[in-house]
Amino acid sequence: MDAYQHYAEQLAELQAQNNYRRFKAIEREDSGYIKLSPQAPGAMLDLSSNDYLGLSFDKALLEEFKATYGLPMHALGSASSRLLTGQFEEHAKLEGLLAESFARAALVFNSGYHANIGILPALTDEQSLIISDELIHASIIDGIRLSKAQRRRFEHQDLAQLEQLLLEAEADPKLNKVFVVLESVYSMDGDVADLQAVVALKQKYPKVMLYVDEAHGIGVYGERGLGVAEAQGVLPQIDFLVGAFGKAIASVGGYLICAPVIREYLINKMRPLIFSTNLPPLNAAWTYFAFKKMLGMQQERAHLQGLSRDLRQAILAKGLDCHSQSHIVPIIYGANQLAIEKAATMQGAGFYALPIRYPTVPQGQARVRLSLHAALDWQQLEPLLGYC
Numbered sequence: 534m535d536a537y538q539h540y541a542e543q544l545a546e547l548q549a550q551n552n553y554r555r556f557k558a559i560e561r562e563d564s565g566y567i568k569l570s571p572q573a574p575g576a577m578l579d580l581s582s583n584d585y586l587g588l589s590f591d592k593a594l595l596e597e598f599k600a601t602y603g604l605p606m607h608a609l610g611s612a613s614s615r616l617l618t619g620q621f622e623e624h625a626k627l628e629g630l631l632a633e634s635f636a637r638a639a640l641v642f643n644s645g646y647h648a649n650i651g652i653l654p655a656l657t658d659e660q661s662l663i664i665s666d667e668l669i670h671a672s673i674i675d676g677i678r679l680s681k682a683q684r685r686r687f688e689h690q691d692l693a694q695l696e697q698l699l700l701e702a703e704a705d706p707k708l709n710k711v712f713v714v715l716e717s718v719y720s721m722d723g724d725v726a727d728l729q730a731v732v733a734l735k736q737k738y739p740k741v742m743l744y745v746d747e748a749h750g751i752g753v754y755g756e757r758g759l760g761v762a763e764a765q766g767v768l769p770q771i772d773f774l775v776g777a778f779g780k781a782i783a784s785v786g787g788y789l790i791c792a793p794v795i796r797e798y799l800i801n802k803m804r805p806l807i808f809s810t811n812l813p814p815l816n817a818a819w820t821y822f823a824f825k826k827m828l829g830m831q832q833e834r835a836h837l838q839g840l841s842r843d844l845r846q847a848i849l850a851k852g853l854d855c856h857s858q859s860h861i862v863p864i865i866y867g868a869n870q871l872a873i874e875k876a877a878t879m880q881g882a883g884f885y886a887l888p889i890r891y892p893t894v895p896q897g898q899a900r901v902r903l904s905l906h907a908a909l910d911w912q913q914l915e916p917l918l919g920y921c
């Protein structure tokens with residue numbers, strides 16, 4: 534008997550459900566166009582990446598970075614965790630920039646995933662309660678699972694239900710800490726959290742601390758691009774402000790903005806930080822460079838907001854279902870098969886958009902997700918409306 538047969542059967546089932554995943558060979562063309570080789574002939578406008586400022590293909594920026602950084606001998610590998618010998622000047626400089634920009638302590642991790650699977654398990658114990666929005670990212674769900682904390686969920690963006698849970702938690706003498714966990718921009722619906730309202734709740738309930746993941750907000754929102762928390766004027770009130778460099782910053786890595794004592798505590802207790810080789814110095818240097826540029830990209834942010842609003846309005850005007858409030862614009866079609874067909878039609882017309890199906894989103898809410906960036910213009914996008 535084949536020991537692997539079970540896995541082959543599971544895969545066959547996924548295939549039967551139209552849910553089989555595979556890597557694609559993608560060729561990158563200039564300025565945000567991609568080719569799917571070898572099957573598809575023409576270049577398609579990439580509407581599926583998370584590169585919200587278009588930095589990953591900004592040639593002038595890359596040239597400037599190459600000219601300023603050079604390539605020191607130590608750049609390509611850090612050779613150990615940060616607590617052994619893996620800490621380089623580049624990492625310290627990046628954390629310094631973050632700390633200065635957010636006016637609080639900053640800690641950098643190898644990815645947003647590392648941040649989310651490490652922070653909550655380090656900070657919580659059996660007397661902690663984690664209350665999370667039901668649509669938080671898989672990495673935070675895994676972090677909650679790895680923790681010893683008790684856990685509750687509230688329906689997506691339902692702050693009345695959240696307050697009910699907070700009331701109960703406040704009255705429970707066995708609980709000494711309550712962590713409310715949410716995202717600022719949700720990537721499957723493109724909706725944006727009301728962080729001001731959540732902060733108002735925190736101020737009513739003394740045990741509460743706020744944990745907000747800004748993976749899709751950093752670079753895009755706020756005068757200096759520091760995220761939705763900056764745009765809504767609540768940066769200092771978010772106890773644990775998490776983000777990732779893989780999206781608008783066009784790099785890789787994760788970060789936490791927090792109180793200095795929390796930073797020190799995590800350096801001593803957080804397993805993915807202690808037991809994983811640090812990012813290459815090259816990466817930290819590029820992140821530093823791109824983040825610094827990002828701080829001044831007010832025009833790009835304003836352009837992206839305008840473009841997103843125009844696209845959302847045009848989609849609604851066609852009678853389609855879309856409740857996005859951001860630069861991530863999903864069109865909800867309902868049935869898996871319809872979303873698959875619509876995405877194929879858009880791709881055939883030169884727009885690389887992808888269907889999102891159950892189990893990533895609830896049954897009957899399959900969608901095609903359009904992810905915009907600041908280097909796009911309306912002339913490129915408008916023809917897409919003929920294929921929605």
Ligand SMILES: *Cc1c(COP(=O)(O)O)cnc(C)c1O
Nearest residue numbers: 644645646670746748777779786
């Ligand atoms: C992408 C993402 C992450 C993971 O970040 P990586 O740096 O890609 O590992 C975490 N949280 C959210 C909300 C994300 O969208």
